[in-house]
Amino acid sequence: MQEVLIGLAKAAILVALNQPENFDLEGVLKKYPELLENGAAFVTINKRPNDQLRGCIGSLQAYRPLYKDIISNAQAAALHDPRFPPLTPEELKDIKIEVSILSEPKPLQYRDVEDLRSKIVPMKDGVVLRYDGYQATYLPQVWEQLPNFDAFFSSLCMKAGLPGDCLKHHPDIEVYHVTKYEEE
Incomplete structure (x- = not known):
């Protein structure tokens, strides 16, 4: 599951930055139908080498399918975290992604x-x-x-x-x- 969730978040960021990606969303959703269930996730982007925070956006409540929540929050963490300028394509090689799936508060x-x-x-x-x-x-x-x-x-x-x-x-x-x- 780790590879799938990280891959989904990374593909969402690539799409937001108009970069090529080859994530098979349809195939993943067939293999992992639980991603179609409502879920809440935070996506954190850290900058290597010292894991410095570069963006973090998430949902506290599950109100949309988990895969959509991850896509939306990954793109928001990359481009719309008010604490940071938007991520640039040049930074992609230096980032590390973390996906946190939340229980209900x-x-x-x-x-x-x-x-x-x-x-x-x-x-x-x-x-x-x-x-x-x-x-x-x-x-x-x-x-x-x-x-x-x-x-x-x-x-x-x-x-x-x-x-x-x-x-x-x-x-x-x-x-x-x-x-x-x-x-x-």
Whole structure:
């Protein structure tokens, strides 16, 4: 499945950049009908050699066939991540693609920051934070860069456009898990 999902994301990026590709989508959908079921995915583009983030876009909710979600998010990560300029054909040789298939986010009830700290599982939980019309998410892989609970949540609050100490306002928290497929 890894080769199929990475190949699909890579082909979508090639198409978006008007580059030749030879991905057999019809054949893949016949062989893997589960890709026709609604699914939510994030596509992350990293730049080699040091895996520097180059784009990451995804869906939190499964609302379209998984293969379409991967295609759309791969193209958006390559061309429309507001943090980066659009990917260029010259950069293609230096990128590494990661596809994360998400479970459905589940609300996490907690009393206070200490209770939240006891319920969050670093390296396993992806987190959605919502407060007062603002929201942000971090995939579980972000724990690798921010393994400390306080640093993780401070950064997530700021990503949402909120102050770094936004947990004191008791935002809504949802958690999800991913199955991660990474290009070799």
